[in-house]
Amino acid sequence: MLRRYLPILDWGRSYSRDSFTSDIVAAVIVTIMLVPQSLAYALLAGLPAEVGLYASILPILLYTVFGTSRTLAVGPVAVASLMTAAAVGEVARAGTPEYLGAAILLAFLSGFMLTAMGLARLGFLAAFLSRPVISGFISASGLLIAAAQVKHLLGVDAGGQTLPEIARSVWAHLGAASLPTLLIGAGATAFLFWARTGLRPLLVACGMAPGRATILARTGPVIAVVATTVLAALLAALASALGLPGSGIRTVGEVPSGLPLPALPPFDADLWARLAVPALLISVVGYVETISVAQTLAAKRRQRIDPDQELVALGAANLGAAVSGGFPVTGGFARSVVNFDAGAETPAAGAYTAVMMALATLTLTPLLYYLPQATLAATIVVAVLSLVDLKALPRIWAYSRADGAAMAATILVTLFAGVERGILAGVALSLTMHLYRTSRPHVAIVGQVPGTEHFRNVRRHEVVTAPDVVTIRVDESLYFANARFLEDVVQAEIAANPRLAHVVLMCPAVNAVDASALESLEAINQRLKDGGVRLHLSEVKGPVMDRLRRSHLLSELTGEIFLTQCDAMRRLAPALTEGTLRAARRGTNRVGPVVVPSP
């Protein structure tokens, strides 16, 4: 029991010296990658840079204790940071203590919800988000994030939560753009784009082992950070020595040194109510992303992820972020892949990362004074553009119009009405599309394939039917969305066929019958009775039959229940059914049933 909730008891027991070495190496590499990322994502969320560092210490440590993935790296990520900025921006002004308090509260609420969902085993709630919706949302968020960085690359004050708002605001401030900032931002962006593809071949050409080169090539952001910080510091020293005004490059500035102090979220019922929905959305989106990364990596080593325990672990990490002055965290894709590639063997690698991040927070903060904000913006732009996958849209559209439309709508609403409405519109669309599809299930009127015990769609096959019997096969579970449709189908059949005396519902593909569908079946039975027609059921599955026995339907049914459709027709149209079977036997001397290929 304890082991279920504390996976560390499992892997910690057999922790070896070899694992220790591998984990330490991975932790060093992840830390080098995480320092600039955590600063940049704090900036994206509209928070002071050090908050990003705080969110990369205790949360990672807690995930080590509670997580079931061996290689997942949690911390600040782009999409959750954007969602934080959108949610907190609604309730407070950036730069105020209220803004930071709201971000902490968001992490707290998110942590609480995730933990509660995990303990109640409600991981299925993530199922509200279909893949096309998630994919569209992530792509649109990536574009929004990149657009929001333009102000940092130009060195202007601009705002906005949607693409038109951002464009309008940047346009209005364009006159105040700073050329040195633009040069640093453009240079860093160009270098980082090149580093993504060009650095590794260069390192290999210089004689480095390909594996090590792959990992080292990920340190592009650190190189950019160091180079531009030195440049900005030199420019400032030069200006000061010559008595000139500053270069106009905005830098991170004073960052408080030392570890975070324990924090408590503000107690304000109104604020809690206003942040509840954003916290839920951040939780679910973060969880879906986390579990995808964790499962992809676990499968490569045939390890197992417990989705409900991952909720608990992610919840603990967010509660940890809240009490240590951070903001919402989740599992990061790129970072986890680096951790995996660098050879992390156990979650202990995360603990070592946390310790190193704490050391960085204690010692590196004075060095960040001259780090240009444009450099951080450049790292964000390059990182998030890899999230944008618009090519998925035509691919999904080709497979399913409904899914493609849901994805396109999610992208448009996210870009033009903001992240929160985007994800809500996506959820509503996913559900509507699903209901639409299942509300008009495939229904076939079937007849007997002559000389066999098989029954097939009358429209597709040469079959025989009795004039006073109609057999309706429904290829879907019966539930509230299609209950009325079934009534319509039966109604249409009895209205079209005045000689009808028997309706047989053939149910081999009906996996469930809920209370709404039961009521429809009862209504159909009653209406057919009023019209002098009997209702029969055939090929009802075991679990469905068990459930129907709890209702009055079976006792009120005007007709019978047949194990097979052939039994039904033998009883309801004996001459016809036996006739074709006998003819077949006489004609071909076949013994036993004749196999017909599936439709």
Next chain:
Amino acid sequence: MLRRYLPILDWGRSYSRDSFTSDIVAAVIVTIMLVPQSLAYALLAGLPAEVGLYASILPILLYTVFGTSRTLAVGPVAVASLMTAAAVGEVARAGTPEYLGAAILLAFLSGFMLTAMGLARLGFLAAFLSRPVISGFISASGLLIAAAQVKHLLGVDAGGQTLPEIARSVWAHLGAASLPTLLIGAGATAFLFWARTGLRPLLVACGMAPGRATILARTGPVIAVVATTVLAALLAALASALGLPGSGIRTVGEVPSGLPLPALPPFDADLWARLAVPALLISVVGYVETISVAQTLAAKRRQRIDPDQELVALGAANLGAAVSGGFPVTGGFARSVVNFDAGAETPAAGAYTAVMMALATLTLTPLLYYLPQATLAATIVVAVLSLVDLKALPRIWAYSRADGAAMAATILVTLFAGVERGILAGVALSLTMHLYRTSRPHVAIVGQVPGTEHFRNVRRHEVVTAPDVVTIRVDESLYFANARFLEDVVQAEIAANPRLAHVVLMCPAVNAVDASALESLEAINQRLKDGGVRLHLSEVKGPVMDRLRRSHLLSELTGEIFLTQCDAMRRLAPALTEGTLRAARRGTNRVGPVVVPSP
């Protein structure tokens, strides 16, 4: 084409003298029932009494033109009136012109939405409401409506939208209760309750034909209205003759005579936005009720209802209500049954009812001056208590815990937080329950029943399996809600079985694979490939296969696609499969497949 949208062209063509006679008789009886009801429901909606009459003229006429049901009677009904009061009460104060304007706008929006949904064939949207939710909502609304009448029965000014609010408000005003009002209200209520069951036997005992007695017994409300109006008029005359103050009985008072003037809904974008959601809810609830009544009655005469055209007809009726100064209308259950029982043969009966209602509006209004409001309240109480069916709750709970819980929650939220939240909570719960059920579908690991070509659940049957092959049968369509669950199941199997080399997904019950599930299948295929395991599919249905051909899955699949599970095992574990078949043939001399009873 024109006929589809104008069903009157269909039945009007063959309209006969016999039908005319039957329709006129039915129209007279419905009109007698409708006059007090329309006044009472206007009162319930917080509107002047004449608005109820206006809503019973043009809407009924328009339904005659557009409706496909031969016997449905539209007009003001209890639940829609309560929902109107709740929605309009949020935006205006009762008794003001703004209140009436908002009610007209509500009818207009509802009419517009219903017509648009009908033309776009979006009738499936009604499927968002499961039966238990509708049933719970109607029961709770009935209780709320009855509670709201207590103030009229006591003759006090009270308010409130929820049960606690109403109780608190009535309690606070209890001191101002009027004894004469209470006596009239209690008397009318007692009489109406008795009339429901006692009037018909009495009429039969007096020698009336049972059929005619059934219909005449429905005129109880008219008797109560006439008797109490005369009583109130006499009391007023007496008081005036003796120079005493009035009796304190509140009556309907001055009702403008004459037909409604054409009205336009107010143009106020903010008001439109605030009433959009209530209008949608009234539309959907009204439509669901209408179609249920229409189908029940149509089935008795083997007639057909077109659900999409019914949307158009109900939409036209509501647009008609809006332009003639009425409020939202829908198909009434009791009224339609009376129309049917009274022998209405075509929708023309509705047209005659409309004409008679117009005549009543022109001539009867002066007579309504002394009609006590308490009498109307009594007719409402007696009418709505028949809507309350709390016995459905234990019945549905016994059949399905999920549906029972959704129903109970809908009842509680409606009673304690109001109608709008009640129905929204019900919709959210229905969807959540459905996703929960399908997100963890029944999944079986199957093995071969020795000596047969049948494959059954390894937990329930004596079957043989190969050590390096696992066959997973999913008994549900694959879509976004269960896509991740499938990944978990496969992940668990490969983590538990290190010798695994083949995974077969057996899909005889998979009716659809959406884009999310496709992505999961692709992820499973890739992950299994990374782990050195091949993924195969068997018994994929035709339509599902057609769709999969549009994706990359089939070309990237590491394994094969088998028409039958037996083919798959013959290929993947030939020795085992053929072995058991051969042994069976040797042992029992059976020819061909052996039939095993369904699980």
